[in-house]
Amino acid sequence: MTRTISRRRLLAGAAGLASAAVLSACGKGDESGDAGTVTLNVWGGVPAESGPDALFAAFTAKHPNIKVKYTRYVNDxxxxxxxxxxxxxxxxxxxxxxxxxxxxxxxxxxxLLTDLTDRLAGDTALKVFAPGAQPASNNFFDGKAYSAPASRSVETVLANKSLLDKAGVTVPADWTTADFRAIAKQLSGNGVYGCLIPPDLARQQIGPDFTYKAGGSESNFDHPAFRENFQLRLDMMAEKSAAPMTEIVAQKWDVFAQTPFLTGKVAMWISQPFVLRYIKDTKEYPHDFQTVLLPMPAPQKGVPFWNTGGYGDNVAITKKSRHQDAAFTLLRFWLGEGAAHMVPGGRLPSLPGGDTAKLAADLGGPDAAKLFDDTSLVSNLLTSDARIPVDTIQTAHAEISTIVNGLNQRVLLGNISLDQWARTAKEQCDAAIKKAG
Structure with a gap:
């Protein structure tokens, strides 16, 4: 259940392919369906100056009868x-x-959200986000789609090139988790942690719906990959090659993860391309090193694994909106030709196709040569063939996330044992699934 874009397919696409398909999808797709001028109120988590302002200005220029008022909320x-x-x-x-x-x-x-299943299924370009599409690239609830993803994010290891060079470290192209840990040790010391957190071994090894057993009627927290994942992180925190949870909480690095990386306190940081906007903001985060984007390490050498990134920026129309047609016109523009306006802010388009050179230039910005290793930006992000998992089971997902997030912090702070984590997570999440079912 993945949407893997091959290197050849991405390089071969032209920037206009995805947008042209969106624009020609249906006969009256570009019309709002609303009489007169309407104003759409849009809420999103991306700062207006990081893409939304340009996106909505371009949209209104093309659809002068639809105005957009954007409200930014903090995604915490x-x-x-x-x-x-x-x-x-x-x-x-x-x-x-x-x-x-x-x-x-x-x-x-x-x-709270409008069912978009029929609209997506009937759209030439957006039907890839409708139920039944193979491979899947959207979240579904009881077989229905209530949103469409505007971004596709491959997760990479962002590394401080100056620290790598100083330690004389060369990262193998086919590195493993064991290599990651060894390199993190080499990069640690003198007030620097080798990494913020290590890779998520459970997600990498299990892939889609990793928190559920087959069928979704039971949680999967007794799978050995979860214990392996936590043991790795606990061991790395103990040896100080990964940041301790006590400091992450005290410094709020769980919310502002860019801070320890851009201040040189951690050498490697696993994240998605949206964080590149922080690296480019040298006024807020001044730093004098290049960032290298490395592929995610494999849990086991030569064994296929899942990337821990995902399809995101789920654009939805509220059920109470009085402008359903106009809102869908905006959604189609956002995912089509409008997606280019979000790239400078680190949001890569969810639809395939695009000029790789232009994507790299927009993503890296005018100071790309100074801030990034440009070769790694293209090879490990823009033309990556990483397998991205798409979850299909949603039973009690919100409650499970709350339960697990709380338990995760407790075990990482040393308040409960790994055995207690596994037992409690299984019991409470099974109960939540049963209740929801």
Whole structure:
């Protein structure tokens, strides 16, 4: 259940292919369907200057009868609560972007979003996001689609090139988790941790629906990959090659993960391309090193594994919106030709196709040569053949995420044992699934 884009397919596509397909999808797809001028209220987590301003200006230039008012919310627990309160309180919101699958699930379960299944299935370009598409590249709930992803994010290891060079480290192209740990040790010391956190071994090895057993009627937290994942992180924290959870919590690095990397306190940081906007913001985050983008290490040498990135920026239309047609016109533009405006902010298009050189230039920005190893930017991100898992089981997902996130912090802080984590996670999540079913 993946959407893998081959190097040849991505390089061969032209920037206009995806947008042309979107624009010609249906006979009246470019019309709002609403009489007169309407204003769409859009809520999203990306700062306006990092893409949305340019996106909506281009949209309104093409559709002068549809104005857009953008409200930015912070994509954290407090920000999502603010958004959910606004949605349930009847505030005038037409389009909303969800980032975590748990946040999207909550909004679907609360009946706040419009069913887009038929609209997506009937659209030439966007039908790849409809139920039944192979391979899948969208989240579905009881076989229905309530959003469409605007971005495809391959996860990479971002590394401080100066620290790599100083330690005389050469990263193998086919490196493994064992190599990652060994290199993290080499890069540690003198106030520097080799990495913020190590790879998610459970997600890498199990892939789609990794938190559920087959069929979705039971949680999967007794799978040995979860224990292996936590043991690796606990061991690396103990040897100080990974940042300790106590410091992550104290410094709020769980929310502002860019800070320790860009201040040189961690040498390697696993993340998705949206974080490149922080690297380019040298006023807020001044630094004098290049960032190298490395492929994710394999749990086992020569064994296929899943990338821990995903399809995201889930654009949805609220059920209460009085401008359903206009909102879908915006959604189609956003995922089609409008996607280019989000690239400088680190959001890569979800639809295949595109001029790789232009994507690299837009993504890296005018100071790309100074800030990034440009070869790695293309080879390990823009033309990556990484397998991205797409989850299909949503039963009690939001509640499971809350349970597991709380337990994860407790075991990493040393408040409970790994055995207690495994037992409690299994029991509580099984109960949540049973209740939801």
């Amino acid at each position: 627990d407090q920000g999502n609560l603010k958004l959910d309160t606004a949605l349930q309180g009847g505030l005038d919101i037409d389009v909303v972007v969800s980032y975590a699958r748990s946040a999207l699930a909550k909004r679907v379960e609360a009946g």
